[in-house]
Amino acid sequence: MQTEDDRKNPLEHYLGATIRELRLRHGLTIAQVCEQAGISRGMLSKIENAQTSTGLDVLNRIAQALGVSMSTLFRNYDVPDGSAQFVKKGAGMEVVRKGTKRGHTYHLLAYDQGPRKIFEPFLITMDDEAERFPIFEHPGTEFIHMLKGVIEYRHGQQTYVLHPGDTLTFQGDVPHGPEKLIKMPIQFLSIILYPPTAAE
Template identity: 25%
Template sequence: MEFGMKIRLLREEKHITVKHMAELVECTPSFISQIERGMANPSINTLKKISNALGVALVHFFDEEDPLTNNTEKYIVRKNKRKKFKSVMENTDIFLLSPSDIESKNIEMHLMVVEPGGKSDKLYTNPGEEVGYILKGKITFYLGNEKWELEEGDSIYFPGDIPHGWENTSDTEAVTLWAVTPAILRAGESLVLGETIYSASHKQ
């Protein structure tokens, strides 16, 4: 099921009007309507606000193939069964590499593919710790008031409460691998609102 349809069904189930949803998400009612009809694609930030308003985890809106039927494979994520979220606004695809239905897990892994020109909509914060590794290409990573140029083979660690974001200024896609603890897509990640990613000092 498309995530726009999921949003509409959950909204109607909770008796939330389009106007009230727009107020909760801080956008226009027409934008909510366009998202639900598949005519607009929200940023990861906007989808987080929607998931918070509807009381569900962000991962609920990730695409996935048919669910696993073999319980012995609950610890395995096959490459054709990864949950995926595509943020057209940020030109970024996020794949969940760890099982989403094990509530007791304390770590999560993501594969993030950022196309040329892709960048985070805002700076993020979360209550955990993150480690990232650049598998392919290069990416500009914003951390607090600084920014770093990371290339293939580079890695980075940081506490999640430091505002952070990314940007691909190159002409090729960047593929990055992330480990996060605790699992933020289950718990919900917070935002640093009103902060741009262009006020950082450059590091290399």
């Protein structure tokens, strides 16, 4: 938890904590680092505890004593907090898309993107041939990457036979969808990238 003192001197606290962490990670004592860097133990102790600021020359000597570059000391300073969405294997939201049949499972792998959808990544599994294959049309661009099985996929007037490792990218507003399930079970990633709105 950040203290009031941390907020007043963020760089000193960051550098102190980084230097201490690197020193301990390399199994070095304060005395060893001070001898290599040519500074007093008291000075290094004050730097590690953010009780003093120091110049670039001293920081460079400390970095050399720690066996790292000067840039390593600042690498993670002022880096924004991450806000990635992490979905564990098998934890994607199962959704029903219009026209899909039994044996066609769609797992949405990212959601809650705010007021406007930017993209939708699906993990699609097909292990039972339906009587009629779904046909899709939507705005934006779709990217498909095959993981398992073999499928014949239609986009407009063209069909493509996709094997594991194959990819297919196309405009979503042209009718598209599975034409024939050649080897099951079939699994592929489908990522739909939606176009920006007129206001953007």
